[in-house]
Amino acid sequence: MKRKKFIKTSSLLLAGGVIAPYVACKSDPETEAVPFTNWARNYSYRAKNLRTPANVDELQALITNPGHQKALGSRHCFNDIADSPDNQISTALLNQVVNIDGIQKTMTVESGIRYGDFARQLDQQGYALHNLASLPHISVAGACATGTHGSGVTLGNLATPVRAIELVTPQGELIKLDREHPDFYGVVVGLGAFGILARITLDIENTYQVRQDVFQDLPLASMQNHFNEIMSSGYSVSLFTDWLNQKVSQVWIKRRTDRPVDDLGNDFYGAQAATRNLHPIVEITAENCTEQMGVPGPWYLRLPHFKMGFMPSGGEELQSEFYVPRDNAVDAILALEKKRDLIHPQLLITEIRTIAADDFWMSPCYHQDSVTIHFTWKQHDKEVRALLPMIESELAPFGVRPHWGKIFSVEPALLHQRYERFPDFLALAKKYDPEGKFRNHYLDLNVYA
Ligand SMILES: Cc1cc2nc3c(=O)[nH]c(=O)nc-3n(C[C@H](O)[C@H](O)[C@H](O)COP(=O)(O)OP(=O)(O)OC[C@H]3O[C@@H](n4cnc5c(N)ncnc54)[C@H](O)[C@@H]3O)c2cc1C
Structure with missing residues (x-):
């Protein structure tokens, strides 16, 4: 019965788009206390503050505040990857489609948008993504940061259609990286280590x-x-x-x-x-x-299971x-x-x-x-x-x-051996974030250890 009640309540919350303690930076500049959990409620974030910028300018300003920062997407990870010792910055209000370009076959979205928020609009304009995860409830940036995937022998994960990203660095600068940039393939599946993505440009194809x-x-x-x-x-x-x-x-x-x-x-x-x-x-x-x-x-309405x-x-x-x-x-x-x-x-x-x-x-x-x-x-x-x-x-x-966003216990040293480019990733993370603003317990354990 308990589970039934939980399912009913959560369905209502999701259906209504209500996510309790999100507070827009503009309407409430005060610090928000955070007794706040991930989607599955198996993890309570320890961050002291949660801020929700309403636009990219506010995001840039928040990142330069003192203390550690960390992007919080739709909270669908099962571990502490999205937590911060100090501040979480929710991307919930960075949820707009910026443009759909039928000539270049790209769409640009703000990073906190969930696949289910824009898929119908994309389809109505005659376009599609190559694949989706089992659920459309997750944010695009959160999915890409963890290498989230669907299924398909010829289909890459949800980061593979990423053509360019706009990243707010730990210094508050907005920089653009595309596939030609030497750091691109290190930063996109970035485990939240490089800063906070503001916008993402994705390859699209004709709808099907x-x-x-x-x-x-x-x-x-x-x-x-x-x-x-x-x-x-x-x-x-x-x-x-x-x-x-x-x-x-x-x-x-x-x-x-x-x-x-x-x-x-x-x-x-x-x-x-x-x-x-x-x-x-x-x-x-x-x-x-x-x-x-x-x-x-x-x-x-078919590629996700849910x-x-x-x-x-x-x-x-x-x-x-x-x-x-x-x-x-x-x-x-x-x-x-x-x-x-x-x-x-x-x-x-x-x-x-x-x-x-x-x-x-x-x-x-x-x-x-x-x-x-x-x-x-x-x-x-x-x-x-x-x-x-x-x-x-x-x-x-x-x-x-x-999977980076789920529960595992593999020793960090073993994990590093299994990633050929791990030393490059670590060096790049240190280059982008020399002060460790985006470090958290998860990165300290699994990357910086
Ligand atoms: C019911 C359920 C089904 C799932 N199904 C699948 C599945 O089919 N396939 C699969 O691979 N995974 C699946 N997952 C796992 C999950 O979708 C991913 O791990 C994904 O990361 C969740 O995205 P999010 O927005 O909730 O990320 P969060 O948990 O909010 O954050 C994850 C990481 O992304 C970073 N991040 C978020 N936004 C940004 C940003 N704007 N810039 C920089 N970094 C950012 C965070 O800092 C954190 O490090 C599922 C999870 C659930 C709960």
């Missing part, structure tokens, strides 16, 4: 429609023997599993209707076509999920996610499958996705086509944290890299 088909109970042996065919069977494919009964519980296949679409039939490698819309966590209503059953719809204005995922949860090179995916999944009796009691659902390689120094997909094994956990902090070292050690032979 997507149909979504779901299959149930894929035999584990089919996943093992046909992994690449299954993950390539659509533009974007996700596997959901509770690790039980030697089965993958659900296969979600999203296919563009402007490309050839074969009839997948009722039997997909031994999985059966679903007969109604489903939520990946079967106990939760599919009303929160994007339309399935092969009904075509605009890209922004609808804007509705509770995404489970709500009362924790998340961890681990990237492995695509060639090692089946072995990595089977290694974890052997640990199902330990994993299952803490689990709401696992999702397996593919992401194409990219060039961002701290992207977990840097120069590596990847598969992610994601865990939506019950909100059992102690038990989940006790499990993580086992999962990470099972995946260590595959060079596992954790």
Whole structure:
């Protein structure tokens, strides 16, 4: 019942766009005390102040204030990456579309805008993004800073369409970096270490429609023997599993209707076509999920699993996610499958996705086509944290890299070894932020350590 009540309340908050303690800098110049949590409410920010600039000038002014600063996006990370020992600067009011350029095929947005805030407008003007995460509720800058991704064997993460950024540096200057700039690929997936992005220019393409088909109970042996065919069977494919009964519980296949679409039939490698819309966590209503059953719809209403204005995922949860090179995916999944009796009691659902390689120094997909094994956990902090070292050690032979915005316990020294460009990233962070204005506990532990 408690969870039901939480889901209902949070859905209302999200639907109404109400996020309690955001205070615009203009209307309340006073310091705002912050007993304030992330979206999942598993982490209470320790920052002493939260300020919400109404425009880029105010953002520049706030950054030069004394003390540590840190951008706060839509608060969807599960760890302390967005926290600050002193001040958080919310980008909630930097939420405008600046322009959509059909000639250059770009759109420029303010950094705090959420994908779900502009997707309909972009579609109505005839354009689309290449991909979205499982939810449209997250800010563009927050997603890019952590290498957030959707699924698709040929699709890079959500930072890959970034063509240029405007960054307010720790000194309060507004600078522009594009793909030609030598620092660009270090700064975009920047973990909040370089300053605060004010605006972002993204590649766009002509709009397209997507149909979504779901299959149930894929035999584990089919996943093992046909992994690449299954993950390539659509533009974007996700596997959901509770690790039980030697089965993958659900296969979600999203296919563009402007490309050839074969009839997948009722039997997909031994999985059966679903007969109604489903939520990946079967106990939760599919009303929160994007339309399935092969009904075509605009890209922004099919590529995410969850609808804007509705509770995404489970709500009362924790998340961890681990990237492995695509060639090692089946072995990595089977290694974890052997640990199902330990994993299952803490689990709401696992999702397996593919992401194409990219060039961002701290992207977990840097120069590596990847598969992610994601865990939506019950909100059992102690038990989940006790499990993580086992999962990470099972995946260590595959060079596992954790999602920066979720819960992990990989030793910083090991983490650094797994990022070829880590020394360059560290040097660049020190160059941009010599006084450590944007340092926080997370960066001290995982980057500066
Ligand atoms: C229900 C749910 C589903 C999710 N699904 C996915 C998924 O499908 N795929 C995936 O990869 N992840 C997923 N995530 C994780 C999450 O979306 C990302 O980690 C993302 O960072 C969240 O963006 P945010 O705006 O909430 O960032 P925040 O948590 O607010 O901030 C994250 C980091 O970004 C920095 N940042 C924010 N704004 C700026 C800015 N303007 N300039 C500079 N730095 C900035 C912050 O300082 C911080 O370091 C999910 C999370 C939840 C809760």
